[in-house]
Amino acid sequence: MNKDKKTNVYQFKQNKNTSKVKKVLSLNERLGRILIVFFLVLILLVFRIGWLQIVQGADLKEDMYRQLTTSKTISPKRGTIYDSTGKALAISAQVDTVSVDPTQLVVKNEDEEAAKLLTEQLREKVAKAFSDIFDLDYEETLEKLSSDSTNVTIARKVENDKIAELETWMEENKIYSGINIDEDTKRYYPYDNLASNLIGFTGTDNQGLWGLESKWNDLLTGTPGRVTSAQDAVQDLIPYENSTYIAPQNGNDITLTIDANIQQIAEKYLKQACEENDCEDGGNVIIMNPNNGDILAMATYPDYNLNDPYTLDYIPDDEWDKMSSEEQNTKLQQTWNNRAITSTYEPGSVFKIITAATALEEDLADPDTPNIYTCDGSEEVSGVTIHCSDLAGHGSQSLRDALKNSCNPAFIQLGQKIGAATLYRYYDAFGFFNTTGFADIGDSGNSGERSGFFWDLNDVKDVELATMSFGQRFRITPLQMITAVSTVANDGVLMQPRIAKEIRNTDTGAVTTIEPVEVRQVISKETSETLLDMLQSVVDSGTGRYAQVKGYSIAGKTGTSEPDPSDEDAGFVASFAAISPVESPEVVVLVTLYGLTGENHNGSTVAAPVVAQILKEVLPYLGIQSDTTDSDSSAETTALSNVKNKTMAEAKKIIENQGFECEISGASDEIVSAQMPVAGTALIEGSMVKLYSEDSDTRVSQNVPNLKEMTLSEAKAALRNKNLNIKYTGSGRVTSQSISANTSVEEGTVVEVVLQEGDVD
Numbered sequence: 001m002n003k004d005k006k007t008n009v010y011q012f013k014q015n016k017n018t019s020k021v022k023k024v025l026s027l028n029e030r031l032g033r034i035l036i037v038f039f040l041v042l043i044l045l046v047f048r049i050g051w052l053q054i055v056q057g058a059d060l061k062e063d064m065y066r067q068l069t070t071s072k073t074i075s076p077k078r079g080t081i082y083d084s085t086g087k088a089l090a091i092s093a094q095v096d097t098v099s100v101d102p103t104q105l106v107v108k109n110e111d112e113e114a115a116k117l118l119t120e121q122l123r124e125k126v127a128k129a130f131s132d133i134f135d136l137d138y139e140e141t142l143e144k145l146s147s148d149s150t151n152v153t154i155a156r157k158v159e160n161d162k163i164a165e166l167e168t169w170m171e172e173n174k175i176y177s178g179i180n181i182d183e184d185t186k187r188y189y190p191y192d193n194l195a196s197n198l199i200g201f202t203g204t205d206n207q208g209l210w211g212l213e214s215k216w217n218d219l220l221t222g223t224p225g226r227v228t229s230a231q232d233a234v235q236d237l238i239p240y241e242n243s244t245y246i247a248p249q250n251g252n253d254i255t256l257t258i259d260a261n262i263q264q265i266a267e268k269y270l271k272q273a274c275e276e277n278d279c280e281d282g283g284n285v286i287i288m289n290p291n292n293g294d295i296l297a298m299a300t301y302p303d304y305n306l307n308d309p310y311t312l313d314y315i316p317d318d319e320w321d322k323m324s325s326e327e328q329n330t331k332l333q334q335t336w337n338n339r340a341i342t343s344t345y346e347p348g349s350v351f352k353i354i355t356a357a358t359a360l361e362e363d364l365a366d367p368d369t370p371n372i373y374t375c376d377g378s379e380e381v382s383g384v385t386i387h388c389s390d391l392a393g394h395g396s397q398s399l400r401d402a403l404k405n406s407c408n409p410a411f412i413q414l415g416q417k418i419g420a421a422t423l424y425r426y427y428d429a430f431g432f433f434n435t436t437g438f439a440d441i442g443d444s445g446n447s448g449e450r451s452g453f454f455w456d457l458n459d460v461k462d463v464e465l466a467t468m469s470f471g472q473r474f475r476i477t478p479l480q481m482i483t484a485v486s487t488v489a490n491d492g493v494l495m496q497p498r499i500a501k502e503i504r505n506t507d508t509g510a511v512t513t514i515e516p517v518e519v520r521q522v523i524s525k526e527t528s529e530t531l532l533d534m535l536q537s538v539v540d541s542g543t544g545r546y547a548q549v550k551g552y553s554i555a556g557k558t559g560t561s562e563p564d565p566s567d568e569d570a571g572f573v574a575s576f577a578a579i580s581p582v583e584s585p586e587v588v589v590l591v592t593l594y595g596l597t598g599e600n601h602n603g604s605t606v607a608a609p610v611v612a613q614i615l616k617e618v619l620p621y622l623g624i625q626s627d628t629t630d631s632d633s634s635a636e637t638t639a640l641s642n643v644k645n646k647t648m649a650e651a652k653k654i655i656e657n658q659g660f661e662c663e664i665s666g667a668s669d670e671i672v673s674a675q676m677p678v679a680g681t682a683l684i685e686g687s688m689v690k691l692y693s694e695d696s697d698t699r700v701s702q703n704v705p706n707l708k709e710m711t712l713s714e715a716k717a718a719l720r721n722k723n724l725n726i727k728y729t730g731s732g733r734v735t736s737q738s739i740s741a742n743t744s745v746e747e748g749t750v751v752e753v754v755l756q757e758g759d760v761d
Contacts, residue, residue, distance in 0.1 A: 201213055420457060
């Protein structure tokens, strides 16, 4: 029994020791396995690090720099265009462009579907903000934000207040990545339509698209700069050793020879003439200083608003909507064109100046030898009958008489005497066979200027010689015509027309002056003086008498070119060229009106009065003294008293004591708050004055009647019927009025008219 018990004890101890050994072995095995796993993980980590560092290192480094750094283009400031008095006609203001990188507008989440949903919600939120702030279409904006592009432009030329609103929204919504705000500039034209056809405009990228903005684009644009820097998650800049800054080179400022005040005068009367005479193809006015070639004004009608060039205000919306896209594009380009340089026309009798100059210079004519030229009302040339403006004929005439009468047969006879070869030599000398290069600065681009179209000399036969002698059946530009007329006014010296006076480098301040260019002596000073004297006779007692301005000597020539027989839709072209003062010319004006189809289509009655209106304002503005101290008005005027803040009864008595009629709006004891015309207006006796109080300021508008060809008494009555006032100059019949017919004006407005005596062919 004891032996068995000992045996059992031994076996128990042995089993216990075996169990301990097994436990030790099991622990060692686990530790070994852990070590194996550890070393495997370590090897994998080392391999991964090596893979990232060696294989993908360059790409990851590039990604890091891309996320860390930002590179932005700094747009240069486009140069300013000034007029000759320093007024800014085209300026660039600092704005911003907002763009988005849609690939950064994402929300990360382990759940792919959740990430997709959150990203969509984020983009919808951003699109809603953009559409509200920048007044954009929400659906179109959301479509942009959902694209695969890395750069999508949302809004260009954004003003500072909108940018501030966007930045506030981004801060409030903790959205920083993906939205970029880059500096930019926006082109403004402070005077809207002024000189629009000359200046032209830029596109959304600030590149010149039309006019001088296009021709001088390289001078005005400048060179963009760039800044590279680092930014954190909220787009704040952080130190970055590789930051770079390349400053932009701003564009040059350019000063024109155009005077904005003279330009406004030219545009005002050009518009009035085109509307009153139904000029289907518009018109243009050029005003030039003949002594240096400076262009003081270059106006075209119709014009357009440079700040909104794709909207043509003179075309009703319903009519515009009916046009096809091709028709709309054609109409836009026609309106944008500067007709003074891009369109050619038959100059008509204004060109007789050139024929007369050639004959005088070649000693083939004398101004006052009588009975040299005969006019029976027409001239037979190689079986073709060419009529004169006076079908009854002018009889025997001197050259001065023929110019005063604008006699076609006389100039046909003169042209035959000169011959085609000699005429062409002078045409070339006057510059009709080449463009003027008026806007050429260095290697600047094409201005769209055209040259004249003439027959080949070998094709000039008797009929061609006859018609070109009085200015028809060839074509030139208005700028070529006024340049030639200015040559006559400048002692026979041809000056290159000049539109730019100087260029200023805005970065260095360096100024480059564009000097006047004397091209050549075309005719002698003696011929110039003789011809000026003859042309003054045209205005004093010939067909140009409607161009007279009291107190100033004016030389000029009418022009009426007949429609081209090959063009059934063409109308007459009426024009007038004037030089003043004759003794020492300072101004040359050319008015050209296209597409006249009515009975009144002569340069003498349509264009000459426009020249008179322009010169009446331009000559005093330029400081050119009148040779008379008489008042311009044919009747005495009195300055209207200021009756504001007086009772209606008291004010009415004061006005009636001045010799005016008075109408009140309100009770006698009410206080005058406004008067029409305003205080200080010069009025003739019997003029109408309207008074208003604050409680009864009910103003009435009237359409100005067409006063042309009326006598003074008829014009007074027509205006009085509409409670409008008159101020007049001269005697006879009305040739021009300061406010166009059918213009709506307030009752009491003063309409100035010019009256002249006599009939004009």
